Amino acid sequence: MNTSEPKTSHVNDHQREDHPMELSATGNPAVVREDTQIEVGIDLQRGTLALTHGGKAYEAYHARVKFAGVQQDPWQAEQVTFSVKGTNGKTSALVVEFFGEKWDDPAPKIPAAIWKVVALAASAAGDLGITYTAPAGA
Template identity: 55%
Template sequence: MDLSATGEPVVVQEDTHVHVGLDLRPGTLTLTQDGKDFAAYHALVKFASAHGAPWAAEEVKLSAKGPDGAPVALTVDLLNDTWDGPRAGVPGPIWKVVALAATSAGDVGITYASPNRP
């Protein structure tokens, strides 16, 4: 490939979004919805920082296999309805996935602390 590049790329802090994908070890995260178990194998965590505000985790999209082995996608909203804090009732293991993603995202300047959950 013949490629050249110039410049010094800079991430703009206004309304910046970062998506961090994680492959999960099979069998380490089981999600239960409507009495059905789903084995998660991949997570995509969306972080955002609007207008220089601290980074926040907005959502986690999880790829999983259902009881029948068919792939499904589940989305967990992490912010409450007023977007000023964590959503109540998000299970602890989901926050652990977010913390793992935040550790991976540290390379792009994200600093993140898990919220104090109600």
């Protein structure tokens, strides 16, 4: 059992400050689906996704997919950020954008393997019907 006191964090000028929990909250929050965004991160099994960018080969080990839902339109994948390791052993990120300058611009030619990652992320989030149970006493 965790007996430490809850803390809040504040980041100011790129410095993080932790403080004892001195936060209160009231109200009954509700979601307005004007432009709701959800990011889903998934770990990828080593060796299952190879990416090539600028003539360099990378192995993807994590993907963070950003989904957006505008009003009552279906959820759309906006972008995926891959955490990758190059053949030189260095890690970096590759970002794939799914839309042009406007929301309704068609997606460029995206490789099928990347769309499979998007589908895995959506499935991992319960097809974006994320379920959550608050901890006891919350």
